Amino acid sequence: MSRSTSALAATRTWVEDFVVAHDVCPFAGRELRRGTIRYVGVAADDWPTALTTLIEECRRLDGTPDIATTLLVLTSGVDDFDDYLDLLAIAETLLIDQGYEGVYQLASFHPDYCFADAEPEEPANFTNRSPWPMLHLLREADIEQALVHYPDPEAIPERNIAAMQRLGRKSLADQLTALRKFPE
Structure with a gap:
């Protein structure tokens, strides 16, 4: 199994088993059931290629309303969280430069994700930790539409933090580590 295939699996x-099972994103289950999540693997060793793929995915979403969201899984090149943050900053600027500000939003996930005001070992960080670094493209119009029908959307982050604290750092870390051990 290739690295990309393993990362996508x-x-x-x-x-x-994590996002939907723990209701981290209350909207993900619906999209999973509908089959509208697109998974794309790309090596980020070559940032221009990875960023080109990001814009290609924006264009695909532009023309394919049946795809709700794209998870651009970065299979190499940004294992270091600081490198990932540098790529993320460029990606966000690129979306603006390409006219996608207000159209698409980037959500960020990384195995070592750490909020600016948090200690690395805090369970709250696991709300944005994933088995592989990724850029998650979401349509802003879809987010707005979903939030209209969701009671108290402002409470989602606090609810997620409480859930991560209940699960505990060790359990969360073990789950994430197990996912990184897919055969290559």
Whole structure:
């Protein structure tokens, strides 16, 4: 199994067994059931290629309303969280430069994700930890539409943090580590 295939399989499992199972994103279950999540693997060793793929995925979403969201799984090149953050900053600027500000939003996930105001070992970080680094493209119009029908959307982050604290750092870390051990 190739590294890309392993990374995509681990990401699919993470979406099902972590994001949906723990209701981290209250909207992911619906998209999973509908089959509207697109998974794309790309090496980020060559940032221009990875960023070109990001814009290609924006264009694909532009022309394919049946795809709700794209998870761009970065299979190599940004294992270091600081490198990932540098790529993320460029990706966000690129979306603006390409006219996608207000159209698409990037959500960020990384195995070592750490919020700016958090200690690395805090369970809250696991709300944005994934088996592989990724850029998650979401349509802003879809987010707005979903939030209209969701009671108290402002409470989602606090609810997620509480859930991560209940699960505990060791359990969360073990789940994530298990997903990274897909055969290559």
